[in-house]
Amino acid sequence: MTFTSRYRPLTPSGRGARITDRRLTDLSVQEIRDLVDEYQWLAFQENPVTADEVVDCLGRLGRLVENDRRQGAVLKLDGSRKDEVLLGEGFMPLHRDGALMGMNVALVGIYCAQHQDVTGGRTFISDIESATREVPREYLDLIRERGIEGRPVDRYYTKAADTWHRIPGFLDVEGKSYLNAGFPYRPGEKPSWLVRIPGVDDARAQAIFEEMRSVLMNERYCYYHEWREGDLLLLDNRRTLHGREAFRGRRALANIQVMAA
Numbered sequence: 001m002t003f004t005s006r007y008r009p010l011t012p013s014g015r016g017a018r019i020t021d022r023r024l025t026d027l028s029v030q031e032i033r034d035l036v037d038e039y040q041w042l043a044f045q046e047n048p049v050t051a052d053e054v055v056d057c058l059g060r061l062g063r064l065v066e067n068d069r070r071q072g073a074v075l076k077l078d079g080s081r082k083d084e085v086l087l088g089e090g091f092m093p094l095h096r097d098g099a100l101m102g103m104n105v106a107l108v109g110i111y112c113a114q115h116q117d118v119t120g121g122r123t124f125i126s127d128i129e130s131a132t133r134e135v136p137r138e139y140l141d142l143i144r145e146r147g148i149e150g151r152p153v154d155r156y157y158t159k160a161a162d163t164w165h166r167i168p169g170f171l172d173v174e175g176k177s178y179l180n181a182g183f184p185y186r187p188g189e190k191p192s193w194l195v196r197i198p199g200v201d202d203a204r205a206q207a208i209f210e211e212m213r214s215v216l217m218n219e220r221y222c223y224y225h226e227w228r229e230g231d232l233l234l235l236d237n238r239r240t241l242h243g244r245e246a247f248r249g250r251r252a253l254a255n256i257q258v259m260a261a
């Protein structure tokens with residue numbers, strides 16, 4: 001079954017679909033895979049499902065990530081850890097889930113369980129396949145050749161905070177190569193992680209990331225999701241990068257990750 005052109009894309013570059021006529025639980029495993037392959041991310045709205053239904057449904061797509069940071073398969077992101085960024089309210093730059101943990105996460109589901117008196121906090125998803133065509137070739141070559149290195153700051157990450165962890169600059173998925181960089185924080189922002197490009201001084205690395213950021217986060221390629229209670233975002237974690245704006249208010253998201261086969 002194909003869904004070609006059934007949904008109007010969420011970016012001018014042709015990715016993303018807002019789905020209001022069906023619930024996640026109405027779709028077969030194959031239908032979900034087909035939709036994700038075509039659109040790269042799906043925003044289910046207006047037909048709330050429960051977090052348990054999301055876990056059940058995503059569990060049919062592959063093995064769900066479970067670790068001691070999670071309750072079962074669910075990582076609760078409710079802004080309650082004011083001393084941390086990821087589990088607090090801070091800005092999260094473009095990244096791929098699992099990169100710093102060394103895990104190959106194929107799909108990420110983010111479900112909104114609570115949303116009251118919230119300002120800010122849009123989740124953004126970038127169509128990096130299209131956007132990187134506008135990034136200077138020399139930057140992409142540099143990142144492909146050197147890779148990047150990341151270091152956790154938040155206690156959430158299971159990797160040691162006192163060493164730099166190597167992350168490949170590109171990731172191959174079914175014959176195509178996708179930028180795999182977690183982006184650094186800007187000077188003065190409270191970081192969840194640190195990023196560097198081996199052998200490149202900090203000022204130049206910041207300038208390179210800043211120029212890439214301005215393309216990847218441009219609305220031609222990047223979708224900004226305004227959350228409502230009951231919304232579910234399902235995103236291809238390897239063909240896209242995503243992040244989150246800082247927020248204030250009572251908000252609880254549930255993050256569920258499906259490992260690659």
Ligand SMILES: [Fe+2]
Pocket residue numbers: 095096097242
């Ligand atoms: Fe994430």
